[in-house]
Amino acid sequence: MTDKPRVLVTAAFDPDVVARLSERFHVTVIEPSLDGLSLAEMGLERELAAADVIVAELDVVDEATLALAPDLQLVVSCRAKPVNVDLDACAARGIPVATTPGRNAEVTADLSFALLLATVRHVSASERWLRAGNWSDDDVFEPYSIFRSIGLGGRTLGILGGGAVGARVLKRARGFGMTVKVYDPFLPADAFGDEAVVAPLDEVLSTSDIVTVHVPLMPETEGLLGARELALLKPSAFLINAGRAAIIDETALMDVLRDHRIAGAGFDVYYQEPLPHDSELLALDNVTLTPHIAGASDDVIGEHSRIAAEALVTWADGGQPRAIANARQLAAAASTTA
Template sequence: MTSASPRSRLLITAPFDPVAAARLADLFDVEIVEPSMEGATLARPGITDRLAVADAVVCEVDQVDQAALDAAPALKLVVTCRASPVNVDLPACTRRGIPVATTPARNAEITADLAFTLILSTVRHTGASERWMRAGNWCADDVFEPYARFRGIGLGGRTLGIVGGGAIGRRVMRRALAFGMKVLVYDPFLEPGALGDDADIVGLDDLMRRSDVVTVHVPLNDSTVGLIGAPQIALMRSGAYFVNAGRAAVVEEEALMAALREKRIAGAGLDVFWTEPPPADSELFRLDNVTLTPHIGGASDDVVTEHSRIAERALRAWATGERPEAVANGEVFTTV
C-alpha cells in the first residue's frame, strides 16, 4: 500500500460537497465529473482518460470492478461513499494493495428521521387521512368523521422495539426517548447494559412480544436474511405496528403480508420492499393499514455533505501517510 505523492490526482464521480472538494485542492489535483446513477463500471465512456491517471477515486454508484481497475494503472486508493463497499471488487483491490475506505453512518441521522417519520405517520394514520381529505371526503354533513375514522395511538409511555442497535438504531432510540417511550433493543453484538438506562437489551422474541412498535435497523447479511419470519410476527400484539426503513429481506414477505391482510397486527410503515419498485398490482397498494414511502431513507443533500466530510477525512489521512478510519480491507496496510 502506497500513500499519496505530492499533487496526487483525485477523481470524484460521487455527488460531492463543493466546499469539501475545494478544501482537498491543497493536497490533490481534483477533478469532478457528473455523477452517474446507472450503477455501471467506473470505466465508463467519457472519463477513462481521467481514470487512467487517477491516484485516488471517490465514487458512490459507479462500480469499481475489474474493468475499472484495469483502466486505472495508477490507482492507489478507493473511497466509496457507502457504509459498506458493495460497489467495489474488494478482493481485486486487495490483490492490488489498494485500500478501500468507506463512509460509515453517512446517512444515519437522516434515515433515523425517516424511520421516526414512518412511525408517527403509521400510528397516527397521517398518510391515509391526507389521501382521504384530498379525495374530497371531508364534508360539512359529518365534520367529525375523520376524528372517528383516523384514531391513532400516542407514543408517550409506549414501548419501541429496535431490531439492531447500530448507528441508525441508536439514533432512533434517542428520538424515541424524547417522545417518552420505553425502548427495547435486540442486537446480538451488544452486551446487557450496553445502552445504560436508555434501553434494555433483550432477545428478539421478547422484543417482538413486548413492543407496541417494532422498527428494523440491522444490516443485510447471511445472518439477518429472513431474521423476522412468521414465528416472530406471530408474537406481536394485535395493536402493534411494524416499521421497516432498513432492508426488506430481513423480513419474510408473506409472513408480514399475511399479518397485515388478516389484521393480526395494527399496521406497518415501509420504506423498503422485496421488489423495488413494487409492481403496480402489489397487494401493498390495496391495504389500508400500510404506510408506504419509496425508499427515501437516505434521500437528502445532508447525506452528500456528510459522506463528503467523511471521505475528505479519509483522503487527508491517506495523503499524509496515515491509515483512514474506516477501511474495508485493512490487510493491505500490513503488506510490505
Template sequence: MTHTAKPTVLVTAPFDADTAESLRDEFDVVLAEPARHGESLAAAGLDAQLATATAIVAELDLVDRATLDKAPALRFVVSCRAVPVNVDLAACAARGIRVATTPGRNAEVTADLTFALILSTVRHVGRSERWLRAGNWRPDAVFEPYEQFRGAGLGGRTLGILGGGAVGSRVLRRARGFGMTVKVYDPFLPAGHFGDDASVVSLDEVMSTSDVVTVHVPLMPQTRGLVGARELALMRPDAFLVNAGRAAVVDEDALMTVLREHRIGGAGLDVHHQEPLPADSELLTFDHVTLTPHIAGASDDVVVEHSRIAADALRAWAHGAPRRGPVLNQSGEMSRP
C-alpha cells in the same frame, strides 16, 4: 505517502463543494458529473482522468475490473456507501488497492424518516390525507375523521429497535424525546450499553412487548429473514412494524400474511423486496400500511456527510495514518488499521 506530486483524486460521487475545496491543498481533485446509474466507471467517458487517478471516490459507479484496467496508478477507493457493493473487492485486493467506506453517512436522516413512518402509520397520516384528498370530508359529517382515524400517542409506549448501531441509536434518542420506553435487540451489545435510556434484550422480548418494532440491523447471512413468521406471531395485534433499513431482514411472505390477516396493527415500509414496487403489488391495497419509495437517505445532508467522511479517509490514506471507522483490507474484510 512520500511523493512530491499531489495525489490525483477522481470524484464521481455527488460531493460537497466546500469539502472538495478543502482537499485541494493536498490533492489534485477532479470532480466529474455524478453518476445517475450503476454502470461501470470504465464506460463513463473518463479514460483520461482514470489514467492518472491515484484515488477514486464513487457512489453509484461500479469500480470493477474494467475500471481498474484503465487506472494503472490507482491505490485507494472510497465507496460512498455503508457497504461497498459498487466495488470489486477481490480485484482491488489483487492489485493492492485499499477500499474504504462512509459508514453512518445517512444515519441521521434515516432516523428522521423512521420516525416519520412511525408517526404516519400509528396516527394514520397517509390514510387520512388520501381520504381527505378524495373529497370524503363532508359538511354533514365534519367529525367523521375524528372517529375514523383515531390513533395512539407515542408517550409511555414501547419502541423495539432491532439493531443498536448508527441508525438504531439515533432512533432511540428520538424515541426518548417522545417519552417512549425503548428496548433494543442487538447480540453484539452488552445489557447496559445504553444505560437508563434503553434495555438490551432478546429478540423475542422486543417482538412480544413492543408497541412499535423498527428494523435497523445490517443485512448479512445471519440477519436475512431475521423477522419471520415465528417472530411476527409474537407481536401483539395492535403493534406496528416499521422498516427503513433492509427489506430482506423481514420475510416477505410472512409479513404479507400478517398484514393480509390483520394480525398486527400495520406497517411502515421504505424498503421493498422488489424495487420499484410493482404497480400490482398487494401492499398498495392495504390501508394500514404506509409506503415510501426508498427515500430514507434522500437528503443533501447525506452528501455533505459522506463528503466529510471520504475526505477524512483520503487524508488518512495520504499520510499513512490510521483512520477511525472501518476500512476494507486486502482480503475484502472489515478491519481497523
C-alpha cells in the same frame, strides 16, 4: 504537472470540501451519474489513467475500471457498504477500499421516525381521504373517529439493531416519552444505560407497541423475522422497516398484513425495487409506504464528503483510513504473495 495526489471524484460531493481538499490534492470532479455504470464505460479513460484515488458512490469500480487506472492506490466508496466496488479485484492490486459509515444515519433515523408517526397516526391515509373530498358537513367529526390511534408517550418501542441508526431512533423515541427496548446480540445489557433495555428478540417483539427494524443485512439476519417471530407481535402493534426488506420473511409478512394480525406497518424498503405497480402492498389499507427515501438528503452528501475527505487526508499522511472494507482480502492477498 503536479506532485499532489490526483483524486477523481464521481460521487455527488460538497464543493466546500472539494475546495479544502484542493490544497493538498489535485481534484477532478465529474458530474454524478445515476446510471450505476462501470467507470470504464463512461469515457473517462484520461482521468482514470491519471488517478491515484477514485471517490465514487453509484458508479461501479470493477476490473475493467482498474485496468484503466494503473496508478490507483485508494478507492473511497461513498457508501456504508461498498456494493459498487469489486473488493477482491482491488485487494489483488493491493488497493484498499475505504467507506463512509454512518453517512446517512441521522437522516435515516429522521425518516424512520417520520414513517413511524405517519403509520401510527394514519397521516398518509387521512390525507388521501381528505384529498378525495370525503370530509363533509354531514359528519364533521368522521375523521376523528375513523383515524383514531395511539399516542407515543408511555408506549414501548422495540428497536431491532442498536447501531448508528438504531441508537439515533432511540434518542428520538425518548424525546417522545417512550420506553425503549433494543435487540442487539452484540451489545451488553447496559449499553444504553437508563435510556433503554437491551433484551432478547422474543421479549422485544412480544412486549413492544411499535417495532422498528435497523439490523444490518447479512446471512445471520436475513429472514430474522419469520412466521414464528411475527406471531409474537401484539395485535395492536405496528411494524416499521426503513432498514432492509430481507430482514423480514416476505411470505410471512404478507400473511400477517393480509389477515390484519397487527395494527399496521410502514415500509421504506422492498424486496423488489422499484416496487412493482401490481404489488399487493399498494392495495393494502393497513400499510404506509415511501419509495426508499431514507437517505434522500443533501445532508448525506455533506456527511459522506466529510468522511471521504478524512479518509483521503489519513491516507496521504501515510495512515490507514478508519473504515477499510476489504481488509480481509488485502491480508489474504499479502500472505499469498509473501
